[in-house]
Protein backbone atom coordinates (compact mmCIF):
# COMPACT_ATOMS: atom_id res chain seq x y z
CA UNK A 1 0.00 0.00 0.00
CA UNK A 2 1.43 3.39 -0.95
CA UNK A 3 1.32 6.30 1.45
CA UNK A 4 -1.41 8.81 0.66
CA UNK A 5 -0.17 12.32 1.48
CA UNK A 6 -3.80 13.23 2.13
CA UNK A 7 -3.77 10.86 5.10
CA UNK A 8 -0.84 12.57 6.77
CA UNK A 9 -1.82 14.81 9.69
CA UNK A 10 -1.53 18.57 9.32
CA UNK A 11 0.00 18.84 12.79
CA UNK A 12 2.10 16.41 14.79
CA UNK A 13 4.02 16.57 18.05
CA UNK A 14 6.91 14.16 18.59
CA UNK A 15 7.83 13.59 22.22
CA UNK A 16 11.26 11.99 22.49
CA UNK A 17 13.60 12.62 19.55
CA UNK A 18 16.13 9.87 20.22
CA UNK A 19 17.12 6.98 17.94
CA UNK A 20 13.63 5.81 17.08
CA UNK A 21 11.84 9.17 17.24
CA UNK A 22 14.55 10.80 15.11
CA UNK A 23 14.39 8.06 12.47
CA UNK A 24 10.61 8.22 12.34
CA UNK A 25 10.73 11.99 11.96
CA UNK A 26 13.03 11.67 8.94
CA UNK A 27 10.66 9.08 7.44
CA UNK A 28 7.61 11.33 7.88
CA UNK A 29 9.28 14.32 6.25
CA UNK A 30 10.47 12.10 3.38
CA UNK A 31 6.88 11.09 2.57
CA UNK A 32 5.64 14.67 2.61
CA UNK A 33 4.65 15.60 6.17
CA UNK A 34 5.02 19.39 6.22
CA UNK A 35 7.82 20.39 8.60
CA UNK A 36 5.86 23.52 9.51
CA UNK A 37 3.25 21.35 11.22
CA UNK A 38 5.77 19.42 13.34
CA UNK A 39 6.75 20.15 16.94
CA UNK A 40 9.51 18.22 18.67
CA UNK A 41 9.70 17.97 22.44
CA UNK A 42 12.87 16.63 23.97
CA UNK A 43 14.48 18.31 26.99
CA UNK A 44 18.03 17.37 25.92
CA UNK A 45 18.02 17.03 22.12
CA UNK A 46 21.27 15.95 20.48
CA UNK A 47 23.18 18.68 18.64
CA UNK A 48 22.36 16.85 15.43
CA UNK A 49 18.63 16.92 16.18
CA UNK A 50 18.72 20.61 17.16
CA UNK A 51 20.48 21.40 13.87
CA UNK A 52 18.04 19.22 11.91
CA UNK A 53 15.05 21.03 13.43
CA UNK A 54 16.59 24.46 12.80
CA UNK A 55 17.42 23.56 9.17
CA UNK A 56 13.94 22.19 8.47
CA UNK A 57 12.01 24.88 10.34
CA UNK A 58 10.65 22.42 12.92
CA UNK A 59 9.57 23.90 16.25
CA UNK A 60 11.83 22.45 18.97
CA UNK A 61 10.71 22.73 22.60
CA UNK A 62 8.44 25.76 22.10
CA UNK A 63 7.40 27.43 25.35
CA UNK A 64 3.71 26.93 24.57
CA UNK A 65 3.31 23.92 22.26
CA UNK A 66 0.05 23.82 20.29
CA UNK A 67 -2.34 20.87 20.46
CA UNK A 68 -1.71 18.60 17.46
CA UNK A 69 -3.72 16.06 15.47
CA UNK A 70 -1.20 13.39 16.45
CA UNK A 71 1.06 13.02 19.48
CA UNK A 72 3.80 10.47 18.91
CA UNK A 73 5.36 9.08 22.08
CA UNK A 74 8.94 7.88 21.56
CA UNK A 75 10.48 8.35 25.00
CA UNK A 76 11.90 5.44 26.98
CA UNK A 77 9.06 3.58 28.72
CA UNK A 78 10.53 4.33 32.17
CA UNK A 79 10.24 8.08 31.46
CA UNK A 80 6.46 7.94 31.06
CA UNK A 81 5.57 8.73 34.68
CA UNK A 82 7.89 11.72 34.75
CA UNK A 83 6.61 13.04 31.40
CA UNK A 84 2.90 12.38 32.05
CA UNK A 85 1.92 15.81 33.41
CA UNK A 86 3.51 17.61 30.48
CA UNK A 87 1.98 15.14 28.00
CA UNK A 88 -1.53 15.68 29.34
CA UNK A 89 -1.24 19.34 28.44
CA UNK A 90 -0.48 18.40 24.83
CA UNK A 91 -3.71 16.48 24.33
CA UNK A 92 -6.88 17.89 22.82
CA UNK A 93 -10.17 16.01 22.35
CA UNK A 94 -9.22 15.21 18.73
CA UNK A 95 -5.61 14.19 19.35
CA UNK A 96 -4.66 10.60 18.63
CA UNK A 97 -1.69 9.26 20.58
CA UNK A 98 0.66 6.96 18.69
CA UNK A 99 2.85 5.24 21.28
CA UNK A 100 5.87 3.08 20.49
CA UNK A 101 6.74 2.59 24.17
CA UNK A 102 7.66 -1.07 24.63
CA UNK A 103 5.62 -2.75 27.36
CA UNK A 104 3.25 0.17 28.00
CA UNK A 105 -0.31 -0.94 27.28
CA UNK A 106 -3.15 1.27 26.10
CA UNK A 107 -4.52 0.85 29.64
CA UNK A 108 -1.20 2.05 31.15
CA UNK A 109 -1.31 5.14 28.92
CA UNK A 110 -4.94 5.90 29.80
CA UNK A 111 -4.06 5.51 33.46
CA UNK A 112 -1.20 8.05 33.24
CA UNK A 113 -2.87 10.43 30.79
CA UNK A 114 -6.45 11.22 31.85
CA UNK A 115 -6.89 13.56 28.85
CA UNK A 116 -6.16 10.71 26.40
CA UNK A 117 -8.95 9.29 24.24
CA UNK A 118 -7.79 7.77 20.94
CA UNK A 119 -4.64 5.66 21.31
CA UNK A 120 -2.66 3.59 18.82
CA UNK A 121 -0.03 1.30 20.31
CA UNK A 122 2.67 0.35 17.84
CA UNK A 123 5.73 -1.89 17.97
CA UNK A 124 8.27 -0.97 15.30
CA UNK A 125 11.66 -2.63 14.91
CA UNK A 126 15.21 -1.48 14.30
CA UNK A 127 15.14 -1.55 10.45
CA UNK A 128 12.52 1.22 10.71
CA UNK A 129 15.58 3.46 10.98
CA UNK A 130 16.35 2.71 7.30
CA UNK A 131 12.72 2.70 6.16
CA UNK A 132 12.54 -1.12 6.15
CA UNK A 133 10.85 -1.73 9.48
CA UNK A 134 8.03 -4.09 10.36
CA UNK A 135 5.48 -2.54 12.71
CA UNK A 136 2.54 -4.18 14.46
CA UNK A 137 -0.15 -1.72 15.57
CA UNK A 138 -3.35 -1.87 17.59
CA UNK A 139 -5.95 0.86 18.07
CA UNK A 140 -8.46 1.37 20.87
CA UNK A 141 -12.17 1.81 20.15
CA UNK A 142 -11.92 5.62 20.31
CA UNK A 143 -9.62 5.76 17.26
CA UNK A 144 -11.66 6.94 14.26
CA UNK A 145 -11.06 5.62 10.75
CA UNK A 146 -9.47 8.95 9.79
CA UNK A 147 -7.10 8.72 12.78
CA UNK A 148 -6.22 5.11 11.94
CA UNK A 149 -5.35 6.17 8.39
CA UNK A 150 -3.21 9.02 9.77
CA UNK A 151 -1.34 6.64 12.09
CA UNK A 152 -0.98 4.14 9.26
CA UNK A 153 0.51 6.75 6.89
CA UNK A 154 3.00 7.82 9.57
CA UNK A 155 4.08 4.31 10.56
CA UNK A 156 4.22 3.14 6.93
CA UNK A 157 6.86 5.77 6.14
CA UNK A 158 9.26 3.52 8.12
CA UNK A 159 8.32 0.19 6.52
CA UNK A 160 5.39 -2.23 6.52
CA UNK A 161 2.54 -1.94 9.02
CA UNK A 162 0.34 -4.80 10.19
CA UNK A 163 -2.84 -3.82 12.06
CA UNK A 164 -3.67 -6.25 14.83
CA UNK A 165 -7.18 -7.38 15.72
CA UNK A 166 -6.28 -7.11 19.40
CA UNK A 167 -3.66 -5.36 21.51
CA UNK A 168 -3.03 -8.76 23.16
CA UNK A 169 -1.07 -9.76 20.04
CA UNK A 170 1.58 -7.07 20.63
CA UNK A 171 3.69 -9.31 22.89
CA UNK A 172 3.89 -11.94 20.14
CA UNK A 173 4.70 -9.21 17.58
CA UNK A 174 7.48 -8.03 19.90
CA UNK A 175 8.82 -11.59 20.04
CA UNK A 176 8.82 -12.02 16.25
CA UNK A 177 9.57 -8.70 14.54
CA UNK A 178 10.47 -6.43 17.47
CA UNK A 179 13.28 -8.66 18.72
CA UNK A 180 13.70 -10.49 15.39
CA UNK A 181 16.52 -8.37 13.92
CA UNK A 182 18.79 -9.58 16.75
CA UNK A 183 18.03 -13.21 15.83
CA UNK A 184 19.18 -12.50 12.27
CA UNK A 185 22.33 -10.74 13.50
CA UNK A 186 23.04 -13.82 15.60
CA UNK A 187 22.52 -16.04 12.56
CA UNK A 188 25.31 -14.10 10.85
CA UNK A 189 27.57 -14.64 13.88
CA UNK A 190 26.82 -18.37 13.90
CA UNK A 191 27.35 -18.76 10.15
CA UNK A 192 30.66 -16.89 10.36
CA UNK A 193 31.83 -19.04 13.28
CA UNK A 194 30.84 -22.20 11.42
CA UNK A 195 32.73 -20.95 8.37
CA UNK A 196 35.85 -20.42 10.48
CA UNK A 197 35.42 -23.90 11.96
CA UNK A 198 35.23 -25.23 8.39
CA UNK A 199 38.65 -23.74 7.67
CA UNK A 200 38.04 -20.20 6.40
CA UNK A 201 40.03 -17.27 7.81
CA UNK A 202 37.72 -15.63 10.41
CA UNK A 203 37.47 -12.25 8.64
CA UNK A 204 36.64 -13.89 5.32
CA UNK A 205 33.98 -16.04 7.00
CA UNK A 206 32.50 -12.84 8.55
CA UNK A 207 32.31 -11.06 5.19
CA UNK A 208 30.77 -14.07 3.46
CA UNK A 209 28.21 -14.67 6.23
CA UNK A 210 27.17 -11.02 6.31
CA UNK A 211 26.83 -10.73 2.54
CA UNK A 212 24.91 -14.01 2.39
CA UNK A 213 22.32 -12.96 4.97
CA UNK A 214 21.85 -9.44 3.58
CA UNK A 215 21.76 -10.77 0.01
CA UNK A 216 19.25 -13.48 0.86
CA UNK A 217 17.17 -10.92 2.79
CA UNK A 218 17.16 -8.56 -0.18
CA UNK A 219 16.22 -11.39 -2.54
CA UNK A 220 13.32 -12.30 -0.27
CA UNK A 221 12.33 -8.62 -0.18
CA UNK A 222 12.34 -8.28 -3.96
CA UNK A 223 10.80 -11.66 -4.78
CA UNK A 224 7.13 -12.63 -4.86
CA UNK A 225 8.05 -16.22 -4.04
CA UNK A 226 7.49 -17.68 -0.60
CA UNK A 227 10.55 -18.46 1.56
CA UNK A 228 9.98 -22.20 1.25
CA UNK A 229 9.84 -21.97 -2.57
CA UNK A 230 13.04 -19.91 -2.59
CA UNK A 231 14.65 -22.52 -0.33
CA UNK A 232 13.50 -25.44 -2.49
CA UNK A 233 14.74 -23.66 -5.64
CA UNK A 234 18.32 -23.67 -4.34
CA UNK A 235 18.24 -27.18 -2.86
CA UNK A 236 19.19 -29.87 -5.37
CA UNK A 237 18.35 -33.37 -4.18
CA UNK A 238 21.45 -34.99 -2.76
CA UNK A 239 23.44 -31.72 -2.97
CA UNK A 240 25.37 -29.65 -0.45
CA UNK A 241 22.46 -27.41 0.61
CA UNK A 242 20.29 -30.48 1.16
CA UNK A 243 22.98 -31.96 3.40
CA UNK A 244 23.03 -28.83 5.58
CA UNK A 245 19.25 -28.52 5.66
CA UNK A 246 18.97 -32.11 6.84
CA UNK A 247 20.79 -30.96 9.98
CA UNK A 248 18.91 -27.63 10.35
CA UNK A 249 15.51 -29.20 9.72
CA UNK A 250 16.02 -32.33 11.82
CA UNK A 251 13.15 -32.95 14.21
CA UNK A 252 12.76 -32.49 17.13
CA UNK A 253 15.91 -30.43 17.76
CA UNK A 254 16.27 -28.46 14.52
CA UNK A 255 16.03 -24.74 13.92
CA UNK A 256 12.21 -24.84 13.93
CA UNK A 257 12.05 -26.06 17.51
CA UNK A 258 14.83 -23.70 18.58
CA UNK A 259 13.08 -20.72 17.01
CA UNK A 260 9.74 -21.71 18.57
CA UNK A 261 11.41 -21.79 22.01
CA UNK A 262 13.23 -18.51 21.40
CA UNK A 263 10.08 -16.67 20.31
CA UNK A 264 8.11 -18.16 23.22
CA UNK A 265 10.81 -16.94 25.65
CA UNK A 266 10.70 -13.41 24.16
CA UNK A 267 6.89 -13.37 24.35
CA UNK A 268 6.95 -14.50 28.00
CA UNK A 269 9.46 -11.73 28.80
CA UNK A 270 7.32 -9.14 26.98
CA UNK A 271 4.34 -10.25 29.07
CA UNK A 272 6.38 -9.97 32.29
CA UNK A 273 7.66 -6.50 31.38
CA UNK A 274 4.20 -5.16 30.62
CA UNK A 275 2.65 -6.79 33.69
Ligand SMILES: NC(=O)c1ccc[n+]([C@@H]2O[C@H](COP(=O)([O-])OP(=O)(O)OC[C@H]3O[C@@H](n4cnc5c(N)ncnc54)[C@H](OP(=O)(O)O)[C@@H]3O)[C@@H](O)[C@H]2O)c1
Pocket residue numbers: 015016017018019020021041042043044045074075076077079082083100101102103123124125126178
Ligand atom coordinates in the same frame (compact mmCIF):
# COMPACT_ATOMS: atom_id res chain seq x y z
N1 LIG B 1 15.12 1.29 19.31
C1 LIG B 1 14.30 0.33 18.89
O1 LIG B 1 14.65 -0.54 18.09
C2 LIG B 1 12.85 0.31 19.37
C3 LIG B 1 11.97 -0.64 18.82
C4 LIG B 1 10.63 -0.62 19.25
C5 LIG B 1 10.21 0.31 20.18
N2 LIG B 1 11.10 1.19 20.71
C6 LIG B 1 10.65 2.14 21.70
O2 LIG B 1 11.00 3.41 21.26
C7 LIG B 1 11.14 4.25 22.41
C8 LIG B 1 12.37 5.10 22.23
O3 LIG B 1 13.51 4.26 22.12
P1 LIG B 1 14.89 4.83 21.59
O4 LIG B 1 15.77 3.65 21.38
O5 LIG B 1 14.65 5.78 20.48
O6 LIG B 1 15.36 5.63 22.92
P2 LIG B 1 16.26 6.95 23.03
O7 LIG B 1 17.22 7.01 21.90
O8 LIG B 1 16.77 6.99 24.43
O9 LIG B 1 15.19 8.12 22.81
C9 LIG B 1 14.36 8.63 23.79
C10 LIG B 1 14.46 10.15 23.75
O10 LIG B 1 13.48 10.73 24.61
C11 LIG B 1 14.10 11.78 25.34
N3 LIG B 1 13.33 12.10 26.56
C12 LIG B 1 13.53 11.68 27.82
N4 LIG B 1 12.60 12.23 28.64
C13 LIG B 1 11.79 12.99 27.88
C14 LIG B 1 10.66 13.81 28.15
N5 LIG B 1 10.16 13.95 29.38
N6 LIG B 1 10.07 14.45 27.12
C15 LIG B 1 10.57 14.33 25.87
N7 LIG B 1 11.65 13.58 25.56
C16 LIG B 1 12.25 12.91 26.55
C17 LIG B 1 15.47 11.23 25.61
O11 LIG B 1 16.34 12.21 26.05
P3 LIG B 1 17.58 11.78 27.04
O12 LIG B 1 18.42 10.84 26.24
O13 LIG B 1 18.24 13.07 27.34
O14 LIG B 1 16.95 11.11 28.23
C18 LIG B 1 15.82 10.67 24.23
O15 LIG B 1 16.26 11.67 23.34
C19 LIG B 1 11.19 3.34 23.62
O16 LIG B 1 9.98 3.47 24.36
C20 LIG B 1 11.32 1.97 23.05
O17 LIG B 1 10.60 1.04 23.85
C21 LIG B 1 12.41 1.22 20.31
